[in-house]
Each structure stands twice: as C-alpha cells, then as structure tokens.
Amino acid sequence: MPALRQNQTKPDATPEAPAGGSLEGAKENPPQQLAKTKFRTGSSAFTDGAFRSAVVACAVAIVAVVGLIVFELVTQSRLSLHKFGLSFLRTTIWDPVVDQFGALPFIYGTLVSSFLGLLIAVPLSVGTALFLTEICPPRIRAVLSLCVELLAAIPSVIYGLWGMFVLVPFIRYYIEPFLQRYFGWTGLFSGAKIGFGMLAAGIIIAIMILPIIASISREVIVAVPRQQREAALALGATKWEMLRMAVLRNARPGIFGAIILGLGRAFGETMAVTMVIGNNPQIVLSLFAPGDTLASSIANQFNEATSAVYQSALVEMGLVLFVLTLIVNALAGLLIWSITRGQPARGLA
Amino acid sequence: MPNSSVQNIHWFRRAKNYAALGIITVAALIVTVPLFLILGTVVVRGIGGLNLAFFTQTPAPPGELGGGMANAIVGSLMILGVASAIGVPLGIGAGIYLAEYGRNRFGNLIRFTADVLSGVPSIVIGITAYALVVAKQGHFSGYAGSIALGIMMIPTISRTTEEVLLLVPQTIREAALGLGIPRWRTTLSVVLASAKAGVITGVLLAFARIAGETAPLLFTALGNNFWNLSMNKPIAALPLQIFAYAISAYDDWHRQAWTGALVLISIIVVTTVAFRFVTSRGVKEAG
Numbered sequence: 001m002p003a004l005r006q007n008q009t010k011p012d013a014t015p016e017a018p019a020g021g022s023l024e025g026a027k028e029n030p031p032q033q034l035a036k037t038k039f040r041t042g043s044s045a046f047t048d049g050a051f052r053s054a055v056v057a058c059a060v061a062i063v064a065v066v067g068l069i070v071f072e073l074v075t076q077s078r079l080s081l082h083k084f085g086l087s088f089l090r091t092t093i094w095d096p097v098v099d100q101f102g103a104l105p106f107i108y109g110t111l112v113s114s115f116l117g118l119l120i121a122v123p124l125s126v127g128t129a130l131f132l133t134e135i136c137p138p139r140i141r142a143v144l145s146l147c148v149e150l151l152a153a154i155p156s157v158i159y160g161l162w163g164m165f166v167l168v169p170f171i172r173y174y175i176e177p178f179l180q181r182y183f184g185w186t187g188l189f190s191g192a193k194i195g196f197g198m199l200a201a202g203i204i205i206a207i208m209i210l211p212i213i214a215s216i217s218r219e220v221i222v223a224v225p226r227q228q229r230e231a232a233l234a235l236g237a238t239k240w241e242m243l244r245m246a247v248l249r250n251a252r253p254g255i256f257g258a259i260i261l262g263l264g265r266a267f268g269e270t271m272a273v274t275m276v277i278g279n280n281p282q283i284v285l286s287l288f289a290p291g292d293t294l295a296s297s298i299a300n301q302f303n304e305a306t307s308a309v310y311q312s313a314l315v316e317m318g319l320v321l322f323v324l325t326l327i328v329n330a331l332a333g334l335l336i337w338s339i340t341r342g343q344p345a346r347g348l349a
Numbered sequence: 350m351p352n353s354s355v356q357n358i359h360w361f362r363r364a365k366n367y368a369a370l371g372i373i374t375v376a377a378l379i380v381t382v383p384l385f386l387i388l389g390t391v392v393v394r395g396i397g398g399l400n401l402a403f404f405t406q407t408p409a410p411p412g413e414l415g416g417g418m419a420n421a422i423v424g425s426l427m428i429l430g431v432a433s434a435i436g437v438p439l440g441i442g443a444g445i446y447l448a449e450y451g452r453n454r455f456g457n458l459i460r461f462t463a464d465v466l467s468g469v470p471s472i473v474i475g476i477t478a479y480a481l482v483v484a485k486q487g488h489f490s491g492y493a494g495s496i497a498l499g500i501m502m503i504p505t506i507s508r509t510t511e512e513v514l515l516l517v518p519q520t521i522r523e524a525a526l527g528l529g530i531p532r533w534r535t536t537l538s539v540v541l542a543s544a545k546a547g548v549i550t551g552v553l554l555a556f557a558r559i560a561g562e563t564a565p566l567l568f569t570a571l572g573n574n575f576w577n578l579s580m581n582k583p584i585a586a587l588p589l590q591i592f593a594y595a596i597s598a599y600d601d602w603h604r605q606a607w608t609g610a611l612v613l614i615s616i617i618v619v620t621t622v623a624f625r626f627v628t629s630r631g632v633k634e635a636g
C-alpha cells in the first residue's frame with residue numbers, strides 16, 4: 001500500500017489541493033493501483049487525518065491503560081517494596097498489627113487452589129471440546145455450546161453465593177467424609193470437616209474455568225486439518241485412535257495453551273474464591289483446611305487497610321498477581337498462536 | 350502379524366474405542382450439571398423474594414425484615430452506563446484502527462497489549478482505579494467504578510470489532526473509495542455499517558461480562574445503603590449488594606441475595622440471548 005505508507009510517515013506533506021487536483025493525481029497512477037489511491041479534496045484530506053488520529057488515539061489508549069496499571073501498581077507498592085524487598089515473597093507472617101507482611105501463604109493458596117481447579121477442569125473441558133467437535137450431532141451441539149457459554153456468563157459473585165450455600169454444605173456432609181475415609185492416609189484430607197477451604201475453592205475455580213478451556217480447545221481442535229483425520233481413518237484407525245493420533249497429537253500445544261490460559265483466569269478469580277476458601281493465610285497440606293489467595297485477600301482487606309504499609313503490601317500482592325498472570329498468559333498466547341497461526345481464538349459462538 | 354492376533358486386537362481396540370468415546374460423552378454431560386444446578390438454585394431460592402418492595406425500596410437496617418435493592422439496581426445501571434460510555438467508543442475506535450490501519454508493527458503492539466489487558470485480573474484493575482481516582486479525590490465514587498469497568502470492556506470490543514471489520518470484503522472498500530467517498534466516510538458509513546451486527550455483538554458480550562463484576566467495585570464504587578444518584582459519591586451496585594448480603598448473618602438478607610442474583614442473572618441472560626440473536630441474524634445476512 002504505497003499511498004497509505006507515505007501518508008503514514010509524513011502526514012503534513014499532503015497538499016491542500018483543490019477538488020480537481022486529486023483527479024489528476026489519480027490519472028497518473030496505473031489502473032491497478034487506482035483502487036488503493038486516496039481521492040482527496042481539501043476538506044476530506046483534513047477529516048481523513050482527523051479520523052485517523054482519533055482511532056490511533058483509541059488504540060494508544062490501550063497501551064496507556066496498561067502502562068498506567070503497571071505504573072500505579074509499582075508506585076503504590078513502593079513502601080512495601082522498600083521495607084520488605086524480596087523477603088515479601090518468602091516470609092509467611094501476615095500481621096497488620098505490627099506492620100509485618102509476607103505473601104508466601106497467599107501465593108501458596110493461589111497456586112494450590114488454581115492447580116486443584118485445573119486438575120478437575122482439564123479432563124472435563126477437553127472431553128467437552130472433543131465431544132462438541134467430533135462426536136456430537138449438530139442439533140445437540142448448539143444446545144451444549146450455549147450451555148458452556150452461559151456457564152461463562154454467570155458472574156463470579158453468583159458462583160460464590162451458590163458455593164457458600166449449596167456447594168460448601170455438600171462438600172462438608174458428603175465429599176469430605178468420603179475422601180477422609182478412603183484417602184485420609186494421603187494426608188491431603190485430614191482435619192476438621194468444615195466445608196470452607198481449599199477443596200471448595202478448587203471445585204469452584206474448576207467450574208469457572210471450564211468454559212474458557214473448552215472453547216479454546218475446541219477452536220484448536222477444529223483447526224487440525226481434515227486430511228489428518230482422513231489419513232488416520234484410511235489406515236484403519238478406530239475413531240478414538242484417530243482422535244488420539246491425528247487430532248490430539250496435532251492440537252496438543254494449543255490445548256496446552258488453553259489450559260495455561262485457564263490457569264491465568266484461575267489466578268485472578270476473586271469473589272467466588274473469597275466466599276468459599278475460608279480466608280485464613282496458612283500453608284498446610286490438607287485440602288480441608290481454610291486458605292487464602294492473593295486476589296481474595298486483596299478483596300477482603302483492602303478497605304480495612306489502616307496503615308500505609310498495610311495498603312502498600314496489599315498493592316504489592318496485586319503486583320505479584322499481575323506478574324504471575326502476565327507470564328502465564330504470554331505463554332498461553334504463544335502456544336495457541338502456534339496452532340491457529342495468528343487467527344485470533346474466538347469464542348464458542 | 351498373525352491372523353488370530355489381529356482378531357484379538359480388533360476386539361480390544363473396539364472396546365477401547367467405545368470406552369473412550371463413552372468417557373468423552375460423560376465428560377460433556379458432567380459439564381452441563383453445574384449450570385443447571387446453579388441456575389436452578391438461583392431461580393428456586395430467588396423467586397420467592399421477587400416483590401414490589403424489592404424493586405422499590407432501599408435496604409432495611411441490619412436485622413430488620415423487608416427492604417429491597419432498588420438503589421442497587423439503579424446504581425448498577427448508572428455505573429454500567431458510564432462504563433459503556435467510556436469503553437464502547439474506545440474499544441470500537443481501537444478495533445477500527447487495528448482493522449483499517451493496523452497491519453503493521455504498531456498494530457501488533459496494540460494487539461498484544463489488548464491481550465495483556467484482557468488477561469489482567471479484575472481486582473488489579475480495581476486497585477488501579479482506586480489509585481487513579483479514589484486516592485486522588487479522597488473519596489469513593491461511582492465514576493471510579495465506571496472507569497474500572499470501562500477499561501475491562503475495551504479489549505473485548507476492540508478484538509471483536511477488528512475481527513468483523515476484517516470480514517468485510519476489500520472490494521467494498523475499493524468500490525466506496527472509487528466513488529470518491531473519503532476514507533473516513535468509507536470506514537464509518539460503508540465498512541462499519543456492513544459489520545454492524547458483529548460490532549454490536551462485541552459490545553453486548555463485553556457488557557454481559559462486566560455487568561456481574563464485583564471485585565473492581567469493592568474499593569471504587571464501595572456500595573451504599575441509601576438512595577444516591579450522584580456518580581461522584583459512593584453508589585450501590587447489585588453485585589456488591591449480593592456479596593454484602595451473602596456474607597451477612599441474617600437469613601432475610603441471604604434470601605434477598607438470592608433474589609438479587611436472580612435479577613442479575615436475568616439481566617445477563619437477556620443480554621447474552623440478545624447477542625445470540627444479533628449474531629445469528631448477522632450470519633444469515635452474510636450467507
């Protein structure tokens with residue numbers, strides 16, 4: 001696009017030509033370029049420039065917003081960064097009374113609850129993606145993908161409400177006794193059965209990240225070329241062998257990307273987690289024990305933060321969370337891109 | 350491979366095939382269970398509280414029966430309105446830039462940054478809005494909440510806008526330019542107009558996504574138990590009210606939290622269904 005490129009580099013060079021001038025300019029161009037040549041009159045050259053500046057400003061606003069987020073997170077957590085340095089990430093004492101803050105229990109809680117969520121969500125959502133693309137009759141497909149879409153549309157606070165009043169009692173009276181009786185020896189399921197805790201948070205997170213993993217896995221699976229499937233079937237593979245050898249093997253990096261993207265979501269889940277996890281920053285093996293996560297503690301404590309250091313420590317937790325999700329999302333984006341080749345992964349629609 | 354063992358493997362492979370396909374189907378069925386459980390519970394527990402008071406009154410003092418969420422519903426609509434006024438133009442503008450001018454390195458930078466922004470946890474955006482507005486002004490405000498939610502709308506809208514604008518055939522742009530229509534006019538009245546359905550889809554999608562957001566409002570809009578129509582003061586919001594009631598100690602408030610959840614889900618489902626309607630119509634028009 002030579003004409004556009006030129007306009008881009010030196011916008012002032014555009015002549016304020018009268019209406020006739022642009023037509024002459026167009027005549028000089030070879031016919032195949034005619035379509036891409038900008039016809040301009042005096043006023044439209046100006047409005048074109050103005051319109052372009054306006055949309056560029058919108059685009060730049062995105063960069064500015066992300067820049068502001070980073071800037072504010074760093075400046076607002078300055079106090080805590082200076083006072084605790086790297087020990088913030090290593091220490092476990094969280095005591096607002098004496099202004100002593102260590103984020104390790106929260107980081108631990110974020111990682112454990114998120115991985116627990118993944119453990120539950122991954123088989124279910126990859127299974128759903130395979131079902132939707134490979135097995136399901138078209139009529140059911142529309143209904144099922146609407147279900148998955150609606151699951152994604154339910155607000156976090158409603159997951160939390162349901163978690164508090166339905167899921168937590170269920171876990172307390174049915175799941176926890178069962179797990180303790182048969183798997184208590186692992187040490188993962190010991191202690192008081194209260195329902196609120198890491199296990200509840202993991203299950204809620206699993207439900208919440210199911211839709212995103214399912215929809216992106218589906219995207220990636222659809223992108224596997226038909227010929228791969230046909231070749232496998234032609235060699236006499238059963239449907240499952242075809243799925244395993246032709247589809248899953250090709251889609252693996254992309255599905256892995258979808259999983260990591262789900263992990264990024266899991267890290268940031270706030271409301272539902274804060275309502276079921278029990279909000280007690282501690283590092284214990286048992287999944288029955290209450291825990292806390294970075295996001296949920298910020299939600300709980302930010303308005304109560306009385307001292308400047310307290311608030312600054314909470315913002316630093318936000319910074320840690322931001323960096324974690326940034327790394328995870330970048331990795332996911334790279335993996336998904338490697339499969340879909342730059343075509344943006346779209347929703348289930 | 351001897352013949353007999355082929356027979357043997359054949360049987361085994363077939364069994365494995367059915368088992369695997371069965372497991373996949375069951376996985377898909379399990380996924381739908383939480384949806385029906387959650388929607389069912391919200392309807393069953395929430396429908397009893399749907400009465401006139403809920404839509405016309407403000408919250409009752411702690412421990413007293415009755416009251417409603419009228420101020421929270423109005424507050425939510427106000428916050429969402431201002432958030433859309435911020436997020437929709439910026440998102441569509443950025444989407445136009447990416448589709449029409451952004452096939453270059455700067456465009457890639459914008460795309461990457463938008464992806465980063467869409468991955469930022471909502472609570473972190475809440476902290477930013479707190480630092481930008483609340484900390485500087487010295488008081489909580491509805492505007493701060495709107496800014497947080499508006500920011501969250503931008504990446505969704507810019508991505509869908511870019512996608513649908515790119516679907517508009519290049520020849521349509523060329524035809525319009527060939528008629529002597531200036532480029533900005535071509536973009537707005539020809540390209541954007543023919544992709545209208547898709548752009549609206551993106552806006553509705555973004556709206557549905559922020560309508561239930563609670564975390565960014567916690568320390569920006571803060572919530573309010575009384576009528577307030579000033580966006581410059583702490584203002585009630587439906588998700589905040591649901592959260593506050595859910596973690597409270599009163600049965601009547603729990604009941605109202607479920608009713609609030611029912612109202613909130615209805616708003617979101619209506620928006621999502623509207624979105625499906627617009628998309629399906631858009632597809633028909635294109636095809």
